[in-house]
Amino acid sequence: MTFRKYLVLAGITVFSTAGDSLLARGMKDLGGVSLHHLSALLLAILNPWVTAGILLLLTFFACYMSALSWADLTYVLPATSLSYVLVALVGHFRLHEEISASRWLGIALIAAGVGFVAAGPSVTSSRQRRKSRAVASDTLTQEVER
Amino acid sequence: MTNLYAWAAIALIILASTTGDVLLSHAMKRVGDVGDLWKRRGMLAVVARILTTPTFALGLMAMAVAFYSLLFGLSWGNLSLVVPASASLTFVANAVAARIFLHEQVGRRRWLAAVLVACGVVLMAV
Numbered sequence: 353m354t355f356r357k358y359l360v361l362a363g364i365t366v367f368s369t370a371g372d373s374l375l376a377r378g379m380k381d382l383g384g385v386s387l388h389h390l391s392a393l394l395l396a397i398l399n400p401w402v403t404a405g406i407l408l409l410l411t412f413f414a415c416y417m418s419a420l421s422w423a424d425l426t427y428v429l430p431a432t433s434l435s436y437v438l439v440a441l442v443g444h445f446r447l448h449e450e451i452s453a454s455r456w457l458g459i460a461l462i463a464a465g466v467g468f469v470a471a472g473p474s475v476t477s478s479r480q481r482r483k484s485r486a487v488a489s490d491t492l493t494q495e496v497e498r
Numbered sequence: 499m500t501n502l503y504a505w506a507a508i509a510l511i512i513l514a515s516t517t518g519d520v521l522l523s524h525a526m527k528r529v530g531d532v533g534d535l536w537k538r539r540g541m542l543a544v545v546a547r548i549l550t551t552p553t554f555a556l557g558l559m560a561m562a563v564a565f566y567s568l569l570f571g572l573s574w575g576n577l578s579l580v581v582p583a584s585a586s587l588t589f590v591a592n593a594v595a596a597r598i599f600l601h602e603q604v605g606r607r608r609w610l611a612a613v614l615v616a617c618g619v620v621l622m623a624v
Contacts, residue, residue, distance in 0.1 A: 356533070417548065418533070420526035425519055425596045426604050429589060430611040436585075436622055458621030465614030472607040480603050 353474050357422065360415050364432040367412035369439055374405030423474045430469040433462055504575025507567050511584040514564035516591040520599050521557030527600075528553070582623035586616035 378401030396402045419428045437459045443449040451459075529535070529547050536544050548554055571580040593612040597604040 417522065417526055420523045421529055421532040424602045425523040425600060426593050426602050426608045426612070429519070429592055430608070430615050433589070433615045433619070436619055440622060452624075454621050454624045458618040458624075461614045461618030461621065463618075465611040465618060468607050468614065469611035472605070473603075476601070476603045 357419075357474075360419050361428070361431050363415040364412060364419060364428070365435045365438060367408050367415060368432075369435045369442070371405050371408035371412055373439070373442065374401050374408060376405075378402035378405055424476055427469055427472075427474045430465050434466055437462055501575070504571060504580055505583075507571030507574060508580055508584045508587070510567040511564050511571060511580075512587050512591050514560050514567055515584075515588050516595050518557045518560030518564055519588075519592055520595050521553045521560060523596070523600060525551040525554035525557055578623055582620050586619040589616045589619070 378396065378399040381399055381401065382396055397406070416428070416432075419432075423431075440449075440451060440455060440459060444451050525548070526532070528551055529544075532544055535547065568580070568584070571584070589612045593604050593609060596602045
């Protein structure tokens with residue numbers, strides 16, 4: 353793992369949080385969208401908050417795809433789950449929302465999970481992958497022979 | 499009754515988003531390290547290679563299904579049930595699916611991480 357790869361992981365966390373927050377902010381301007389006026393959703397793109405949110409979410413998706421090209425799915429998903437924590441902290445410091453004891457516990461658990469996975473290997477090597485595949489087919493043939 | 503619908507939607511969200519994540523991960527592993535490819539062949543080559551990988555399009559479709567199931571789930575159930583339940587269970591489902599279909603080595607460390615994050619996400623929503 354190089355410094356640049358950690359930056360990409362941080363990008364996933366930050367861009368998904370920021371994109372979602374901007375979208376939510378923009379959709380508040382629009383008010384409730386009823387199922388009978390779905391065309392209102394098309395006009396939502398004209399709202400600057402929504403446009404910015406979509407751009408950030410596209411950036412998030414690019415970072416996510418990049419990370420998946422060099423790291424395991426079971427590494428990327430927990431490693432970027434700090435976005436849940438980020439949402440709570442943004443709500444606390446910018447919107448002055450209270451963080452209850454159970455939410456603090458949730459933040460601690462997520463942070464611990466991130467620490468656990470980030471300290472381990474980021475990708476299963478192709479040799480290990482072949483080995484686990486061979487083991488799987490071995491047990492399969494054994495079962496067939498039985 | 500509406501609760502049953504909400505849980506059906508939650509199950510659909512988990513199934514679709516796990517399928518999507520596994521397919522996208524499979525596609526990107528096939529494309530190979532995007533950074534290296536960019537350096538050697540340029541951005542257009544990266545984009546072309548990703549778009550011509552079949553599992554990428556399938557993964558995007560699965561993600562779209564997951565998104566619409568979320569919308570339906572939200573119209574039937576509570577936000578405070580549907581979002582944390584689907585998000586936390588997706589972490590665990592992904593660990594299982596990645597082990598079976600992508601042959602990733604999911605050791606004790608990664609199981610623990612998936613379960614800790616799943617519990618944390620539930621607590622955040624309480």
